Amino acid sequence: MKFRTPLELGLLIRRARRARSMTQADLARAAGVGRQWIVAIEAGKPRAELGKTFQTLAALDLSLSIHGEGTPEPPSSRIRIAVPDIEAVVGAHEDPGAPGAMRRRGR
Amino acid sequence: MKFRTPLELGLLIRRARRARSMTQADLARAAGVGRQWIVAIEAGKPRAELGKTFQTLAALDLSLSIHGEGTPEPPSSRIRIAVPDIEAVVGAHEDPGAPGAMRRRGR
């Protein structure tokens, strides 16, 4: 059951709660939050606390897992690529004060 | 990759960020949050905003899924069980004013 928004999460929580025949008040007590917070999270409130969310999931005996869409090739270790100094290479040949200065990136 | 706490989530986010060779500042910009917020979430801050968390996961091209540990039998539909009135059934036979009154639940 994949999701990417607070609203979807809220709907899943509500579904799970109902599947267990719990009221919002029940879940709130079990999770150690206010009933109003349950109302909010089920409604998809984006600014709800992360911690309470986990508490709530735990109270429902649920856990999360993470999925990469397209898994980018992870650098197999801690490789640092030595970037050639473009300025030094090109600088000697280019017109001094030429427009379009380049920006550097990386370590 | 299952997890149940903000700290675990933070570690996964950090791992994913590094796998993409992004700095905290990069990720912060991509997710539309402050760099300091990235520092906090990676450190497992429990009171971080849920919405920004999703933004960050999206920036990393990640999504979540939910797992029930032991899936409780969900009521197949919207069944409401008609609870017999215990008091009425038992009341006529039990000692009036007997201790241990029962509590009722459900709609």
Next chain:
DNA sequence: CATGAATGTCGTCGATCGCATACATTTCAT
């Protein structure tokens, strides 16, 4: 219709957030 349960909403109030900025520390390439 009267009752009770569940849910949603409102207002108050102390606590905390997250951003910006600046500074400190760690890490890495040269």
Next chain:
DNA sequence: ATGAAATGTATGCGATCGACGACATTCATG
């Protein structure tokens, strides 16, 4: 070692949270 980048930490500020309690609404039941 040196310098630059990455990362962690501190402060100040306005904005928002979440608990609590009180209502309003809806729905099923008697």
